[in-house]
Amino acid sequence: MSMKFSQLISKTMRTEPTEAETASHRLMLKAGMVHQVASGVYSYLPLAWRSLRKIENIIRQEIDAAGGQEIRMSVLQPMELWEETDRRSAFGDNLFTLEDRRGRPMVLAPTHEEVVTNIVRANVQSYRDLPAVLYQIQTKFRDEPRPRAGLIRVREFDMKDAYSFDADEESLENSYQAMAQAYRNIYERCGLPALMVEADSGAIGGKDSHEFILPTPSGEDVVLTCPKCGYAANTEKAGGVVPPTQMEPPLAMEEVSTPGVKTIAGLSDYLGIPQSSTLKAVFYSADGDVVFATIRGDLDVNEVKLKNVLHCHDLRLASQEEVGAAGLVPGSASPIGLENMKRVADESIKSGSNFAVGANKSDAHIINANYPRDFQVDILTDISLTQEGHGCIRCGTPLEATRGVEVGHIFKLGTFFSETLGAYFLDREGQQRPIIMGCYGIGVGRLLAAAIEQNHDDQGIVFPMPIAPYQVHLVGLNLADAEVARAADDLYERLWQEGIETLYDDRRDEAAGVKFNDADLLGLPVRLVISPRNLRQDSVEVKERRDKEATMVPVGEVVGRIARLIKG
């Protein structure tokens, strides 16, 4: 095994690829690591593939160490399997579907809970078989509405998914904690300071769920963290204490004319009151039914919380037609007198008084509305989106917001799949019980992209050693000089003999600057330079990619020095 730059099929680019805006995407294209096939579909070229295999191996080692047993499952699956658990509708258009030659509906698996549960159903009958962890590192398919940012969000991707099977909650907790620890080890070895945060477990998920987030400005997720007590949660999940408003004695309701006022900001300006003294109405369509949500004007609805409350599959803002058909007046809607649809309100409607709300007719609002004196709701609960500055749910300290990329997600699934698909075991008492499941995912390609997102500078990638495609970038300058070429070839041989993965820039016709720039772009952790100048001192220049300064090392000591550097 070895690699000379002159033989490397992929080419580095001198000009910036305009398609890419995110750093990792731009750098991976520029460094010739990936090749786009379609929107959200990429081929991995040699450098990326080496790096991905290293990431896979780190994951494999850690999950094995935590007791995981690797398996390989089918990617092509019958649609029926997805109908059994009703996840065909849960996944909706994200499911890649096709038909076989007999016209049978099939899917390209987006994940493997159904298949793995059936494997366990066939193989586990007794509590003596539990606990168990099965895992796979395989390609999965999701027809995402909007692929973006290179490997961050794609439609075909490699994923490690582990599934745990336990006899009771306590055992599940152990499995869960063991996986969480394995995840921390994985991120650490990949050089990634990932945050573990509380997350929503989704429509089917059970109780606990955590996401691992790598903080980076280009991330698509937002997490809220408490600087004091360490509470950390995804915004979708985060609880928070909304800023209170003053409670006043209730006044009499009164209709006021508000010509042209259609927004909370407009209402607040027009009446000269803070937005927190208004109530906002938002209309949703939940599996086709219109839902009327009410929340204090300065807050936003958390759609994940709302979805969980409603137990629906599909939640989206209602269309203009739906709003019109329901007789609602956008801009002046209010829950007052409303009875013919489901009304959900956020608890914040109790945290203030004498609110301004819509009058259910254009150009008019009602002031001094108070709950429950003036209107009723069907569900009153927390549906607010916690934001930066809201109080920590544990200690009240103002929360801080951080953007990041989700690089892992773990769930306690509970017994949904085992009960639906009939995966039961007999406990000590001979009692039949459903297996308790957990699942644990990491996107391999996304981890690579996130690592580059986290580790780069203006010149290029700065690979962490454990996931670098090669450990050493050997640059030969002036290789037309036979003596230099001999020294470089020799060093290259000795490095590989020592097991040091070395990419050798053996190009004879490139200027030094080109080679240096390519070395910086590819970002291998250690750069060695052999040149006439260095050889005159019988030395090789050693420079770590993350450092600015280089040092000269005698030719005879280089291999040993690098070996030590790599072992770290």
Next chain:
RNA sequence: CGGGGUGUAGCGCAGCGGCUAGCGCGCCACGUUCGGGACGUGGAGGCCGGUGGUUCGAAUCCACUCACCCCGACCA
């Protein structure tokens, strides 16, 4: 699915009714160079995303369509 943008050589772009479609980088050959993106000479490389219109004539104008990117929606 809504909003915005882009499709012309491997990459980055110009040309926007007129003749044989151009520039830079990259690529091939030869020579000179050789420590931070060198130079000379000579070359190769294009269904101007697709379809249909308008026109004597279309990369250029019109219509439709496809693809890709960005924002949003969405995203166990």
